[in-house]
Amino acid sequence: MHKEDQLDESKGSSARAEQTSESPAGESEELLEAPTVAKLEEKLAEAEAKADENWQRVLRMQADLDNQRKRAERDVENAHKYALERFAEALLPVKDSLEMGLVAARSDQEAGKILEGTELTLKMLTEVMSKFGIEEIPAEGQPFDPELHQAMTMQESNEVPPNTVLSVMQKGYTLNGRLLRPAMVIVSKAPEA
Numbered sequence: 001m002h003k004e005d006q007l008d009e010s011k012g013s014s015a016r017a018e019q020t021s022e023s024p025a026g027e028s029e030e031l032l033e034a035p036t037v038a039k040l041e042e043k044l045a046e047a048e049a050k051a052d053e054n055w056q057r058v059l060r061m062q063a064d065l066d067n068q069r070k071r072a073e074r075d076v077e078n079a080h081k082y083a084l085e086r087f088a089e090a091l092l093p094v095k096d097s098l099e100m101g102l103v104a105a106r107s108d109q110e111a112g113k114i115l116e117g118t119e120l121t122l123k124m125l126t127e128v129m130s131k132f133g134i135e136e137i138p139a140e141g142q143p144f145d146p147e148l149h150q151a152m153t154m155q156e157s158n159e160v161p162p163n164t165v166l167s168v169m170q171k172g173y174t175l176n177g178r179l180l181r182p183a184m185v186i187v188s189k190a191p192e193a
Helices: 005-080 086-105 111-130
Strands: 134-136 149-156 167-168 172-173 180-181 183-189
Touching: 086 111, 086 172, 086 180, 111 134, 149 167
Parallel strands: 149 183
Antiparallel strands: 134 172, 167 183, 172 180
8 A cells, every 4th residue: 555545544544533433422421411410500509508507507606606705794794893792791880880889979969079080981981882883772761662671570650651661770782783781671551440
């Protein structure tokens, strides 16, 4: 064979090979492509569902973190606000003593200087307590409130309506609006007929 004949023959066989390879390969690409696209779409749907599930998880975790942060801030605020509670409870008997000393000193005319000094001390103590949020609970003449008052006894009275505080045996106090000690009071009741 001549070189030209060999070239023509090889070109012809290559062309046949290309035709044969295009047909089956083209068909097989289409056959492979259809299931692959379906699989890819299925995988995409799974990935989207997983991403949505993870997004919901992230949102819940974010909400939980926000709630924990708010709780922690509230706890810190309460710790600051009520840190002096034990201190305040310890001061109350001192104030009670000063008040009783004033009552006793007022009855003695010779004790003018003691009376003046005790009144000044009591005034200073009251100012300090007020500065730190310790306030006296108003009681005498007020309607009895079991949240703020502790009834020590009941006494008949025609002068005030029933369940009114007649007198205070021991003053009550709040610390920043929270009950520190209830007022010990005598409460009125209707006279028996």
